[in-house]
Every structure is written in C-alpha cells, then in structure tokens.
Amino acid sequence: MQPVQHRNLKDENGRIYCCLRNKVVKLDEKQKGDFCRGCSMFAGDADGQGVDCVWEDLRAVADPHIVRDPAKEWMSNQMKHIWPPTDHLSTCMVYPS
Numbered sequence: 449m450q451p452v453q454h455r456n457l458k459d460e461n462g463r464i465y466c467c468l469r470n471k472v473v474k475l476d477e478k479q480k481g482d483f484c485r486g487c488s489m490f491a492g493d494a495d496g497q498g499v500d501c502v503w504e505d506l507r508a509v510a511d512p513h514i515v516r517d518p519a520k521e522w523m524s525n526q527m528k529h530i531w532p533p534t535d536h537l538s539t540c541m542v543y544p545s
C-alpha cells in the first residue's frame with residue numbers, strides 16, 4: 449500500500465478531518481502546535497488553505513485526495529473490522545518515517 453497525500457481544505461468553520469485524532473477539528477494554532485507540529489503525517493499547509501497529511505489509506509482514493517467536507521471524510525474513514533466484531537477503527541495507517 450502506498451502513502452496517499454490527503455489535502456484537507458478548511459471548511460467554512462475552519463475545520464478539517466484529522467487522521468491522527470480520528471475526528472473533525474478546528475485547524476487553529478492549538479491543533480497545529482499540539483498535534484500537527486509533531487505528527488509524522490504532516491506534509492504541508494495545503495498552500496495556506498488547510499493541511500496536507502500523508503498516510504496509507506485503505507480506501508480506493510485518488511492521490512492527492514482532496515477533502516472539502518471534513519464530516520463526510522470522517523464518516524468515510526470509519527470502518528467496521530471483522531475481528532473483534534465490535535471494533536470500529538479508523539482506516540488511517542501511519543507509515544514509518
């Protein structure tokens with residue numbers, strides 16, 4: 449599986465989908481400082497429009513994968529695994545740097 453560039457563009461409320469936290473978050477200075485700065489998936493600021501995150505994606509998505517709707521992206525990243533049967537995990541996979 450190849451790493452995919454995810455270009456997360458901020459929505460009208462300044463939010464993006466964060467793979468590390470597996471949630472929709474506001475891309476503010478706190479998010480950038482507390483999470484993005486030390487994140488191995490960080491790959492840029494999407495030309496000032498959001499954040500680029502590179503990770504191996506289990507879904508069949510384009511590369512780069514452009515994300516404009518963070519809630520829809522979050523939903524798309526939830527995946528039910530067969531074992532254990534009740535687990536719901538993100539499809540995000542961090543690759544070694």
Ligand code: SF4
Nearest residue numbers: 466468484487490501
């Ligand atoms: S760089 Fe990491 S912490 Fe920042 S939004 Fe992407 S996945 Fe989340």
